[in-house]
Amino acid sequence: MTPILELRDVHTFIGQYHILQGVSFAAPHGAITALLGRNGAGKTTTLKTIMGLTPPRAGEVRFEGRRIDGKRPFEIAALGIGFVPEHRAIFRDLTVEENLKIAERKKGDYARKQDMIFTLFPDLMRLIHLRGTNLSGGQQQMLAIARALVADNRLLLIDEPSEGLAPVVIEGLIGAIRQLAADSTVILVEQNFLVASQLAEHYVIIEEGRSVKSGRMPDLVNDKAAIHRYLGAA
Amino acid sequence: MEQIPALMRKNLVLLLTLAVMLAVFVAAASGMSQQDFVITLLRGLAVGALTFLVASGFSLIFGLLDVLNLAHGTLFMIGAYIGWTVYVRPDTFVDVLTPLTLIISGFTLRDVWILLARRVPPAGARSADLAAAWGRVAPWVAIVPGALIGFGVMRGYPIAFWSLENYAESPVTFSFLAGQGQRVIPAPATFGDASPLIAFAGLMLASMLTAFGITLLGRSDAHTTQVQVTWRSFVPFIGLVIGGLAVFAVNDPLTAWLFALDTNWLFLIAALVAVLSGMGLGALMEMTLIRPLYVRPIYQLMLTLGLSAIGIEMVRAIWGRPEFTMPKPALFAGSGEGCPAESLWLALQHGCSTMIFQGGRIRVYNEIIVPLVGLVVLIAVWLLLKRTRLGMVIRAGVQDREMVEALGINVRRVFTMVFALGVGLAALGGVLAAPSIGLSNTMGESFLLNALIALAIGGLTSYPGAAIGSLLVGMLQQFIIKYGQIGIVIPFTEVVFKPSPPLVPASTILLMVIILLILPNGLLGRKE
Ligand SMILES: Nc1ncnc2c1ncn2[C@@H]1O[C@H](COP(=O)(O)OP(=O)(O)OP(=O)(O)O)[C@@H](O)[C@H]1O
Numbered sequence: 148m149t150p151i152l153e154l155r156d157v158h159t160f161i162g163q164y165h166i167l168q169g170v171s172f173a174a175p176h177g178a179i180t181a182l183l184g185r186n187g188a189g190k191t192t193t194l195k196t197i198m199g200l201t202p203p204r205a206g207e208v209r210f211e212g213r214r215i216d217g218k219r220p221f222e223i224a225a226l227g228i229g230f231v232p233e234h235r236a237i238f239r240d241l242t243v244e245e246n247l248k249i250a251e252r253k254k255g256d257y258a259r260k261q262d263m264i265f266t267l268f269p270d271l272m273r274l275i276h277l278r279g280t281n282l283s284g285g286q287q288q289m290l291a292i293a294r295a296l297v298a299d300n301r302l303l304l305i306d307e308p309s310e311g312l313a314p315v316v317i318e319g320l321i322g323a324i325r326q327l328a329a330d331s332t333v334i335l336v337e338q339n340f341l342v343a344s345q346l347a348e349h350y351v352i353i354e355e356g357r358s359v360k361s362g363r364m365p366d367l368v369n370d371k372a373a374i375h376r377y378l379g380a381a
Numbered sequence: 382m383e384q385i386p387a388l389m390r391k392n393l394v395l396l397l398t399l400a401v402m403l404a405v406f407v408a409a410a411s412g413m414s415q416q417d418f419v420i421t422l423l424r425g426l427a428v429g430a431l432t433f434l435v436a437s438g439f440s441l442i443f444g445l446l447d448v449l450n451l452a453h454g455t456l457f458m459i460g461a462y463i464g465w466t467v468y469v470r471p472d473t474f475v476d477v478l479t480p481l482t483l484i485i486s487g488f489t490l491r492d493v494w495i496l497l498a499r500r501v502p503p504a505g506a507r508s509a510d511l512a513a514a515w516g517r518v519a520p521w522v523a524i525v526p527g528a529l530i531g532f533g534v535m536r537g538y539p540i541a542f543w544s545l546e547n548y549a550e551s552p553v554t555f556s557f558l559a560g561q562g563q564r565v566i567p568a569p570a571t572f573g574d575a576s577p578l579i580a581f582a583g584l585m586l587a588s589m590l591t592a593f594g595i596t597l598l599g600r601s602d603a604h605t606t607q608v609q610v611t612w613r614s615f616v617p618f619i620g621l622v623i624g625g626l627a628v629f630a631v632n633d634p635l636t637a638w639l640f641a642l643d644t645n646w647l648f649l650i651a652a653l654v655a656v657l658s659g660m661g662l663g664a665l666m667e668m669t670l671i672r673p674l675y676v677r678p679i680y681q682l683m684l685t686l687g688l689s690a691i692g693i694e695m696v697r698a699i700w701g702r703p704e705f706t707m708p709k710p711a712l713f714a715g716s717g718e719g720c721p722a723e724s725l726w727l728a729l730q731h732g733c734s735t736m737i738f739q740g741g742r743i744r745v746y747n748e749i750i751v752p753l754v755g756l757v758v759l760i761a762v763w764l765l766l767k768r769t770r771l772g773m774v775i776r777a778g779v780q781d782r783e784m785v786e787a788l789g790i791n792v793r794r795v796f797t798m799v800f801a802l803g804v805g806l807a808a809l810g811g812v813l814a815a816p817s818i819g820l821s822n823t824m825g826e827s828f829l830l831n832a833l834i835a836l837a838i839g840g841l842t843s844y845p846g847a848a849i850g851s852l853l854v855g856m857l858q859q860f861i862i863k864y865g866q867i868g869i870v871i872p873f874t875e876v877v878f879k880p881s882p883p884l885v886p887a888s889t890i891l892l893m894v895i896i897l898l899i900l901p902n903g904l905l906g907r908k909e
């Protein structure tokens with residue numbers, strides 16, 4: 148079976164900086180793949196490259212077997228990829244409901260997904276008319292993930308969902324991500340190795356803009372040496 | 382409920398500023414008779430409304446696209462001139478329609494050109510260098526002949542026109558006569574011996590060549606976007622061509638009908654045409670000139686500044702230098718029986734140009750209709766922003782364009798729409814201002830300056846801020862002008878101070894400086 152997403156020797160420049168210098172991996176269908184690596188390794192840039200926000204200069208990105216590198220971000224998203232960026236990027240001036248509605252790609256998307264979203268994040272329901280500015284960090288993160296669920300996305304790219312959140316809130320979030328992974332494939336960037344290892348079945352390690360190691364998560368958990376070498380103290 | 386004191390504390394400076402301004406306003410009001418006050422107030426509202434039409438579009442464009450469109454005042458002026466042409470010289474307007482639609486027609490076949498552009502063989506492809514060189518030359522091989530053919534055809538194309546040299550046929554004369562209720566119907570321009578068919582074919586050819594060339598210019602773009610050519614791709618093209626030819630076929634009756642139409646309807650048509658042309662011009666400007674420069678903001682600024690100067694020169698070349706007037710529609714121009722009327726209702730019934738209000742005589746169009754239209758636009762755009770999907774996308778895009786795009790929304794198209802909307806609003810302002818303040822090549826500049834000050838006062842990207850800022854600028858200017866006539870008695874002295882006319886712009890700038898010193902982001906601007 149072809150992987151849902153495949154990167155082949157991707158190189159990305161930001162301005163004149165050569166940020167990604169050869170990232171290759173394949174994410175299998177229906178599983179969570181964690182992108183790991185130190186600060187500044189290039190994880191966020193990898194997600195943005197997939198979305199077309201920082202288009203690659205060389206290499207291939209394939210989604211469900213088709214090349215998507217070179218397409219514009221909105222075209223890539225429309226193929227069925229949802230993006231939950233670093234720092235959430237909630238629209239502050241829009242209400243929670245508008246933040247969800249704006250993600251509609253077909254009329255009625257929101258109405259159809261409402262039940263699913265509020266089962267997953269019951270807290271959002273009572274916040275529905277609040278503006279984005281007034282949400283707490285955890286609420287913003289839930290909203291950012293919920294927003295990626297409104298349209299029919301087969302692949303979700305989630306960047307550091309646990310960043311800056313209290314442990315209890317992270318617990319809830321882990322549960323939610325696990326549930327939504329039942330219906331779609333997830334690529335997860337996560338600094339917190341404990342969280343990543345609980346969630347993901349596969350991993351890819353990125354170091355200085357290169358993919359250096361990948362495989363099944365349980366194997367990595369047992370490989371203390373690799374964890375120490377690539378991710379620092381575990 | 383406990384939110385209210387918190388809100389007050391948060392906005393303490395803002396509230397204090399507003400309180401001080403209110404006090405100044407009350408003081409200013411108490412220094413003049415009630416008649417003067419009412420008139421000054423209404424005039425302030427009118428200037429505020431026109432300023433708002435410029436400021437709101439400017440701020441929408443700046444908020445979403447980060448483009449400071451310094452050509453906005455010129456586009457306001459162009460709106461006035463286009464409206465004037467439809468209103469005073471419908472024959473010219475009708476004559477222009479056919480060539481214009483034909484010239485646009487080729488550009489609607491964009492998908493066809495993209496497909497063709499992919500087929501343009503890289504000239505033998507013997508070497509990569511040769512292919513690259515050909516890639517750079519090819520667009521001009523299409524654009525230059527296209528432009529030449531278009532130019533050649535238009536030179537011979539019959540369009541009823543005024544004469545800048547001959548006073549009897551100048552725009553000034555035509556508007557004067559129209560204002561007297563005499564519609565001079567100039568001799569129609571005709572093809573004579575030349576064949577219209579050749580002219581039409583030439584224009585379409587010119588249009589297609591140029592459009593194809595421009596597609597070649599954007600080659601890299603042409604490779605990534607997916608296009609499909611079906612019979613639907615040709616529908617707009619065929620529609621435009623048929624429409625253009627149809628207008629040509631009924632040119633004479635249509636012209637006669639417009640000349641015979643009463644001026645109220647004609648004015649509405651003129652305003653509509655001005656707004657639509659403004660929107661078209663805005664969309665064209667964004668797609669061709671602004672878009673390639675999003676990564677170079679400084680060049681963009683220089684470009685809009687340059688465009689503003691070019692626009693003024695072009696208007697000068699086409700319509701001539703002198704200032705001229707636009708007669709008011711009949712509904713607001715009468716002075717016969719029952720005028721000046723006692724109420725707005727009576728004024729509209731008798732078609733009075735003036736009415737009595739609070740003991741003073743006010744001009745219905747200038748002081749009532751203009752502010753009313755401003756209010757209607759204020760509400761309409763507010764509804765657009767708050768209640769429609771486009772508005773939601775605009776509000777979101779102002780904060781984070783990348784995220785909007787990553788949700789699957791074609792932000793580039795939204796940019797074009799917002800630019801078109803902003804320029805359309807400016808054009809509406811121009812055509813609305815024309816009957817009250819007249820036309821001149823420089824009428825846009827003062828309103829652009831007003832709008833910039835209004836936005837600095839209200840907050841650069843805040844829509845309510847644009848409204849409040851415009852209102853303040855309009856009021857302040859009119860009150861200073863009025864006090865320039867009646868003088869201010871300095872308290873506890875006998876001295877009467879009369880602000881001189883140069884103080885009018887200076888006063889608004891002073892207000893701006895004071896407000897920016899207290900509230901660096903303007904009254905309603907968000908803290909960066
Ligand atoms: N706009 C930019 N200009 C220059 N360098 C950049 C830019 N954006 C990112 N970088 C650099 O690219 C590298 C990779 O950044 P990226 O954000 O992808 O890292 P990351 O793995 O997501 O890190 P973190 O875990 O801290 O979020 C970093 O060294 C960063 O400094």
Ligand SMILES: [Mg+2]
Binds near residue numbers: 190233
């Ligand atoms: Mg990151």
